Amino acid sequence: MASRMVGGAALGSALFISGAALAEDALKLTELSPNGADACFGRVYDAAHLKAHSHQKVARIFFYYGHDPVSRPNEEPSTLGDAAYNGFLTTTVRGAKKPEWAAGWCNKEDPGDKASGIHCGMECDRTLASLKVDDKGRLILSDLQPDVYLDAGAEEGLGKAKYNEQALGSEDDNFRLDPMPAATCKAEFARIDPIDPALGAPLRERLKPDQPFCYGRDYDAEHLKSHPDQVTQSIRVFRGPIELASFAASGDAANWPDGADIAVSVTTRQKGAKVTQTYSCQGEADQWRCSASSKMSDFACDISQKEIFLKRGASATVMLANPNSALAIVDLCSKAAGGKTKSDDKIYRLNPMPQSACTP
Known part of the structure; x- marks a missing residue:
């Protein structure tokens, strides 16, 4: 299996400088967060929807704009999280027991144009997603790549059959997500690596x-x-x-x-x-x-x-x-x-x- 990209991983020095600069504007996208607070959008698809969209693998999807909802007290120094990313995506595909996730930094495609869309980039010049908010406050998430959780060049390394098995489906794009409380996204991201209370502090x-x-x-x-x-x-x-x-x-x-x-x-x-x-x-x-x-x-x-x-x-x-x-x-x-x-x-x-x- 190709190694999965880990959101919040240590970054090269150039990328960290870029991420740190972007962090200054972390919660200034008023379309996503009118009051500057962390913002959550999500959707859970029911059985009828998934039956009607056989090529959609994603059963649950959440997008969080704000401070890192993934990192928890563990053994790694927690020094890069907020400085590098302000956009966090998590999806759970059909039959999966827990979500996968990726992170990036989101900014206006054209800072001088208030009507400009929002682009969320990842390391290696990859796209996490394109965002816009409709007139009902719902988040339209598009340009989600099938290999968002895979290493760059995974298709060549895995072969077509394995790649298709591990990548997202052909209908996994253009999601319409409802605004939700920030706590809902945090709870969803907590499913990625649940804390075992019996182990106590790290x-x-x-x-x-x-x-x-x-x-x-x-x-x-x-x-x-x-x-x-x-x-x-x-x-x-x-x-x-x-x-x-x-x-x-x-x-x-x-x-x-x-x-x-x-x-x-x-x-x-x-x-x-x-x-x-x-x-x-x-x-x-x-x-x-x-x-x-x-x-x-x-x-x-x-x-x-x-x-x-x-x-x-x-x-x-x-x-x-x-x-x-x-x-x-x-x-x-x-x-x-x-x-x-x-x-x-x-x-x-x-x-x-x-x-x-x-x-x-």
């Missing part, structure tokens, strides 16, 4: 850039007996004085957790010796992606491709994923460490511990 809020933390687990004999392929006897994930000082010297709190160092100490039941490895992390959707670093490392080779992933778990726990032998349960420089982890040392549920439990 790690980037729970773990502060200037505060230490310690998570870990010690496995007892009963657990190890029932998991004979598990090498790890004890594990700690922490930020202590060294990691805090490193971030204070070169980190950017506004982009937390990007650039955050964490240390992972592991004791294996075969060797019984504790090995510590440092990782440098960045926020990525709902997780921290952490690459092995030479800092505080017991290994001298290039191990930057060795990665672990941190996610928030239920009841204040932290989940650590080690899919590619990225923990120091083996020599990270050895060829044997280059394959997939073939043991029970793949996923750890770690509990909060006092800082003293992570003291080297």
